[in-house]
Amino acid sequence: MFLLGQLEIILIITLALSACSIVGSILVFQGAPYSPSSIGRISTFGFSIGFLYSSTLSSIPIILCSIITILVVQKLIKKICAKTTISEGVLYVLVSIILFAIGIVIMHIQTVNNFITTDKIFTGELVYTIINRITIGGYDFGSVSLYLFSILLMINIVLFTLNINGFKMFFVDKTYYLGVNNNTELLELVISVMVSITVASTIQVAGSFIVSLFILGIPMITVYFVKRISTLAISAIAISTSVSFAGYSIAKILNISIVSVTAAIISSLLILSAFLAPERGALALFLSNRSDIKNIMLDDLLSYIYEAGQINQPNQYQTIPGDISDYLNWDIKYTVKIIKLASTRELIFKDKGGFLQLTAQGLKQVNLINNT
Amino acid sequence: MIDILTTDDLLLIIQLSVALGIATAINGVIFSLRDETRVITLVTYSSSIGNALALFFVGTTAFYVNMLLAIPIVILILAISKAIEYTKKVSKSIVTTTMTTVSFATVIVLLSYIDRNFETHQINFTMYLLGNIRLFESKEINLIFYISMIIAILSIININRIKQNIFDKHFLVTNNLKYNIFNLMLIIQLIITVIASSQIVGIVFAPGFIILPVIIIQYFVKSLLQLFIFSSLLSSVSVFVGIYGSLLMPLFSTGVVIILTLTIFVLILLSFRFLMYKRSIKKNILKVT
Numbered sequence: 274m275f276l277l278g279q280l281e282i283i284l285i286i287t288l289a290l291s292a293c294s295i296v297g298s299i300l301v302f303q304g305a306p307y308s309p310s311s312i313g314r315i316s317t318f319g320f321s322i323g324f325l326y327s328s329t330l331s332s333i334p335i336i337l338c339s340i341i342t343i344l345v346v347q348k349l350i351k352k353i354c355a356k357t358t359i360s361e362g363v364l365y366v367l368v369s370i371i372l373f374a375i376g377i378v379i380m381h382i383q384t385v386n387n388f389i390t391t392d393k394i395f396t397g398e399l400v401y402t403i404i405n406r407i408t409i410g411g412y413d414f415g416s417v418s419l420y421l422f423s424i425l426l427m428i429n430i431v432l433f434t435l436n437i438n439g440f441k442m443f444f445v446d447k448t449y450y451l452g453v454n455n456n457t458e459l460l461e462l463v464i465s466v467m468v469s470i471t472v473a474s475t476i477q478v479a480g481s482f483i484v485s486l487f488i489l490g491i492p493m494i495t496v497y498f499v500k501r502i503s504t505l506a507i508s509a510i511a512i513s514t515s516v517s518f519a520g521y522s523i524a525k526i527l528n529i530s531i532v533s534v535t536a537a538i539i540s541s542l543l544i545l546s547a548f549l550a551p552e553r554g555a556l557a558l559f560l561s562n563r564s565d566i567k568n569i570m571l572d573d574l575l576s577y578i579y580e581a582g583q584i585n586q587p588n589q590y591q592t593i594p595g596d597i598s599d600y601l602n603w604d605i606k607y608t609v610k611i612i613k614l615a616s617t618r619e620l621i622f623k624d625k626g627g628f629l630q631l632t633a634q635g636l637k638q639v640n641l642i643n644n645t
Numbered sequence: 646m647i648d649i650l651t652t653d654d655l656l657l658i659i660q661l662s663v664a665l666g667i668a669t670a671i672n673g674v675i676f677s678l679r680d681e682t683r684v685i686t687l688v689t690y691s692s693s694i695g696n697a698l699a700l701f702f703v704g705t706t707a708f709y710v711n712m713l714l715a716i717p718i719v720i721l722i723l724a725i726s727k728a729i730e731y732t733k734k735v736s737k738s739i740v741t742t743t744m745t746t747v748s749f750a751t752v753i754v755l756l757s758y759i760d761r762n763f764e765t766h767q768i769n770f771t772m773y774l775l776g777n778i779r780l781f782e783s784k785e786i787n788l789i790f791y792i793s794m795i796i797a798i799l800s801i802i803n804i805n806r807i808k809q810n811i812f813d814k815h816f817l818v819t820n821n822l823k824y825n826i827f828n829l830m831l832i833i834q835l836i837i838t839v840i841a842s843s844q845i846v847g848i849v850f851a852p853g854f855i856i857l858p859v860i861i862i863q864y865f866v867k868s869l870l871q872l873f874i875f876s877s878l879l880s881s882v883s884v885f886v887g888i889y890g891s892l893l894m895p896l897f898s899t900g901v902v903i904i905l906t907l908t909i910f911v912l913i914l915l916s917f918r919f920l921m922y923k924r925s926i927k928k929n930i931l932k933v934t
Binding site: 300301304308309310359360362363366367370371373374375377378381382480482483485486489490493496497527528529530532533534536537539540543544547548553554555558559 | 683735736758849857860897905
């Protein structure tokens, strides 16, 4: 029974993370006009309103109140933005913080005699409680949350699959999408609905703040390795499964909250992939940019030596490091480095007078530059 | 609790309110007008890692320890954000949001570890995240007051640079005014302000507390100086009401009361603005007819 309970928790986290990853894949490609953490705070307000009608977790009133709150607030913010000069991002931060404060007050009043404390709203882990279970005829069919997250994942997969072509068109070329479909309202509504149902449900697992990392974290890791949105979503689900297993195991060993360890693993993977990913990572890009700059400088040096040889002005600029540095306006240190690089590649050589001359290979490269 | 408040206590609360009001308004004006509200949130959450680390290693949340730990951590997190932005794989807003949550997750990991494994430290997450005046040590009031005065004086001295920084970044860069160093100074100033206010306002509400007054006041004033003054006033009044209110109603955290007070002010000011707008339309119609 104990093992079954553990498996249930891992399954809940896996399902929640997978559902979040699908929504996150869309938001990462869309550029997320609103932040999921603001949506998480807005959802807390809906959550607290839902508690006025039901004290059971994962119940329909709670989820429904959260979803309605998010959709109504999103609509209102869009309207306010259209009529005022306040930016959408600022408005989301402000409205979410105000609603969150009101939600906390309602929670405080509600939770005086309740097992759900505001601490748990921040740290998540509400669904791991064994109170809310489905029992029919004395048989335990598992936690309600298990079914909730299964349904959530199914809804997200169905919505994603149905609209995948629309998403591709919308993210790659908005004008083309508008030309084909007249307006973007329907697709934006689908995204809003997906975000709101995911946040409203996942807030019970991840808490009102970490929910943002659950949504964006794994797709952000995956984006460094894949190019297509469908591959991104599938890889994100695969990573979610391994992350939830690892998170649960480490949390049990260290005696820390499961959600925060899962979030810490996602954070570490994100930073590692952003820095070390081949081709698209920060380090790879930095090195490739540096070698690009070196190649451009090398071409400039070869062209200079070629032109100096052609013009033949003995008292003007010579093919010596000092003159090259003056003429090309380079630092002397870089000039020496580029000359060394050209020598090692056997593009130039020093003649008896100490002047730099092009080798046959160097001359070939200059001709190539001139032709292109 | 409210019965034992003496005149000296009230004076201390006023001193604290004024100090926090001035410091937050200055940072709020600079970062809000530069449209960098997400940076405020990122700095707030990442500086709270310093707070959690101070509790983890030293067992204290003293202001100077927090500051020493928070400044390098925030700079490191901002550098990581810049590196991720450099890859251009995801938008800037997504990077900032994700790094903010990464910081928050780190705080929760540290706090939950301390809470479950250190018998001497029992963390009340609600008090910690939503702020509570009872967590605040009164001997730090003077320090915070002097720091906010220094911030105010520095802002007055650098007012022209601040104006350029807000309204014409390109001018600042092209005129070689050591833009990056000045930016770093502003970030450090923001970190200090956030640390000073987070124990009272709470980590969760600190960004809203910094931005809210500025966003509303900017609709009623015409100059930067007026914006500074009135935002400070609004923040100070809210902090005072928040501290007093949370002492009166111990069930509610100070941060919650401060944000609710600010919300009431915002609603009053917005309805006033709306009435003015309606009246001006009526006047215009009368003029035309």
